[in-house]
Amino acid sequence: MAYRCIAHKRARLSGGSVGSSAGGGRGYGGPDRISRLPDELLHHVLSFVTTPEAVRTSALSRRWVGVWKRVPRLHLLEEEATKAEHIPDHYDGILRRYASDVDIADLAITYHWDWPEVDGDRASAWAGFAARRVTGRFDLAVTSQVGRGGDDDERAVLDLPCFERATEISLYSSGLAVRLPAELDAAGDGDFTRLTKLQMSELRASAASSRGGARAWIASIELEHIAGVEALTLRTDSLLSLRLVSVSRLQRLDVEAGNLRRMRVEYCFDETRSCRPWNGGGAAAVMRLSAPALEELGWEDACPDEVERIRLPTCLRELVVSELPSHIIRSMGQSDFTKILELFSGADVLKLTSPMTATLDSEEQESLIYSVQLPYYSKLDLGVITKGHKSYGSSVVHFLKRNSSIRNLTLTLHPYHPELTKG
Numbered sequence: 001m002a003y004r005c006i007a008h009k010r011a012r013l014s015g016g017s018v019g020s021s022a023g024g025g026r027g028y029g030g031p032d033r034i035s036r037l038p039d040e041l042l043h044h045v046l047s048f049v050t051t052p053e054a055v056r057t058s059a060l061s062r063r064w065v066g067v068w069k070r071v072p073r074l075h076l077l078e079e080e081a082t083k084a085e086h087i088p089d090h091y092d093g094i095l096r097r098y099a100s101d102v103d104i105a106d107l108a109i110t111y112h113w114d115w116p117e118v119d120g121d122r123a124s125a126w127a128g129f130a131a132r133r134v135t136g137r138f139d140l141a142v143t144s145q146v147g148r149g150g151d152d153d154e155r156a157v158l159d160l161p162c163f164e165r166a167t168e169i170s171l172y173s174s175g176l177a178v179r180l181p182a183e184l185d186a187a188g189d190g191d192f193t194r195l196t197k198l199q200m201s202e203l204r205a206s207a208a209s210s211r212g213g214a215r216a217w218i219a220s221i222e223l224e225h226i227a228g229v230e231a232l233t234l235r236t237d238s239l240l241s242l243r244l245v246s247v248s249r250l251q252r253l254d255v256e257a258g259n260l261r262r263m264r265v266e267y268c269f270d271e272t273r274s275c276r277p278w279n280g281g282g283a284a285a286v287m288r289l290s291a292p293a294l295e296e297l298g299w300e301d302a303c304p305d306e307v308e309r310i311r312l313p314t315c316l317r318e319l320v321v322s323e324l325p326s327h328i329i330r331s332m333g334q335s336d337f338t339k340i341l342e343l344f345s346g347a348d349v350l351k352l353t354s355p356m357t358a359t360l361d362s363e364e365q366e367s368l369i370y371s372v373q374l375p376y377y378s379k380l381d382l383g384v385i386t387k388g389h390k391s392y393g394s395s396v397v398h399f400l401k402r403n404s405s406i407r408n409l410t411l412t413l414h415p416y417h418p419e420l421t422k423g
Contacts, residue, residue, distance in 0.1 A: 035063045039070065047073040051094065052080050069098050072105040078112060087111060088118055095129050103165075105136035112143040119146045120176050124159040131161040135194075137168040144175035157206055164191050170199040177228070179206035193217060196238075204228040223247055244268050253287045253304070260291040264298035270324060289343075300324070303339035312343060319347035319377075346377060353383035353412075379408040 037045075046054040046068055054068040076094060081087045091109060098104075109126050111118050123142050130138040146156045158176045163169060171178070178200075197220040204227035217238040223229075224245040231252040234242070239257040243264045244250075250268040269285050285302075290310035300322040321340050382396065396411065 032061075032063075035061060039067065042067050043071045046071045050077070050080050051075050052082075055094065066099075070102045072103065074098065074104055074106070075108045077108065077110050084113055085116060087113065088116055088122060091126070092122075095126070098133075102133075103135040104130075104133045107134050107137070108139040110139075110141040112141070114145055117146055118142055118144050119155040120144075120157040120159070121155065123173070123176060124157075127158065128161050130166065131163045134163070134166045136166065137170070138163070138166050139170040141170075141172035142174070142176065144173075146175060162191055163195060165194055166192075167194050168197040169195060171203065172201050173203040176203070177206040178203050196220065198222070199224075201225050251283055251285050255288070256290040256310070258291075259293050261293060262296045263291065263294060264320075266298075266300045268301055269304050270302040296320075297340075297344075299340045303336040307339065307343065309343060314344065315346035316344055316348070318349040318351070319344060320351040322353040322383075348377065349379045349381070350377035351381040351383070378405060379410075380406050381410040381412070383412045 034042075034045075046057065051068075051071075051074050054071055057064045057068060058066065074094070076091045078084075078087055081090060083090075088111065091111070107130050109130075123140070123144070127138075127140060130140070142158075144156070156176055158173050158178050160171070160178055160180055162181045195218050198218050199222045201222075201224040203225075206228070218236065219238055220241040221234070221239065222243040222245075223232075224243075226247045227249075229247055230249060231254075232244075232247065232250060233252075233254040235254075235256040237258040239260050241262045242255065242257070242260060244253075245264075245266045245268075247268045249271050253265075253268070255263075269287075284306055285304035286306045286308070287304040288308040288310060289312055292311040292313060294313055295317040297316055297318075298320040302324060319341070400406065400409070
């Protein structure tokens with residue numbers, strides 16, 4: 001009774017009543033002050049809840065009907081959907097009902113169900129909507145079974161349009177081939193002029209993709225687990241960071257980036273080099289580098305057959321080189337652990353990881369050790385992969401004798417796991 005009296009007293013002071021509200025709900029008896037907020041504030045509030053929750057606010061009152069349609073953040077995530085069999089149609093409905101005159105700062109669409117399938121047409125439609133409406137970040141992550149048999153079926157192709165206003169794009173497209181815009185050409189008529197960050201993973205490039213260029217101001221590019229790209233050319237002064245991981249069977253890498261600061265390459269050339277004995281020799285792998293502002297380089301890959309050093313700094317701030325597993329080295333015929341080191345005369349910090357004490361026989365080990373000509377450095381982080389009681393001390397001593405400039409040494413011993421080095 002005391003609680004009820006207090007509630008009535010508060011309601012009377014605020015001009016409301018107990019048990020009802022402007023929205024017709026129960027419990028709070030005061031005026032509906034939230035609904036009186038201007039639209040801009042309501043849109044901001046709804047940007048902190050999930051998109052399904054924002055859509056459900058339309059049931060609160062007439063004031064809330066359609067408010068969600070102007071929220072500049074849309075996240076269509078499969079884990080937030082209630083019925084899996086209707087997820088793609090549900091996504092289409094939300095995009096169709098969204099206000100046509102509102103720019104979207106953040107759009108994310110994810111779908112990884114086997115059924116119902118999402119084919120290339122549907123994924124292309126989602127990307128097309130984003131190209132027209134997104135002014136900030138677009139994240140598309142789609143898994144499809146349609147393209148498992150190859151990319152000759154048009155249903156298995158995601159057509160990527162030009163994004164003239166988006167600043168960030170993250171694309172994951174497992175099972176679908178990605179076809180670049182047809183309007184891309186050498187004159188740069190296809191534009192990505194506001195794009196500053198591009199992430200692509202788990203996809204393959206369509207054979208029909210354009211070989212031209214586009215105007216872009218991308219500061220960061222990350223390509224991971226990409227198939228179907230034999231040659232990659234990047235010519236831009238805006239690029240600051242480049243990360244390439246498992247761009248399989250890459251034969252040519254051409255980078256001309258005057259302001260590139262950080263570059264990392266992992267397992268891109270190794271398949272090209274190791275498969276050569278079985279494909280009749282194959283074309284030589286080539287890398288052309290012009291990055292005079294480069295500060296950090298990470299390399300865990302086979303070195304291309306030909307490296308054209310156009311413009312590179314003589315000294316890096318950090319150089320990280322990791323030797324490949326022994327089965328890859330043997331398939332290539334020899335280790336080229338030292339070739340990347342030879343590109344530079346010095347590094348403030350040098351980080352080396354080598355399995356030579358564990359996976360190579362004594363003759364190979366001796367040959368590799370005495371062929372290493374390390375650049376100048378002041379700090380050495382040396383990682384040695386050991387194999388039980390096998391001696392690694394002599395190798396470490398050799399590394400130290402070869403250089404008198406070491407001021408700081410860190411030695412890390414990694415256990416040898418043969419199951420991780422099997423082809």
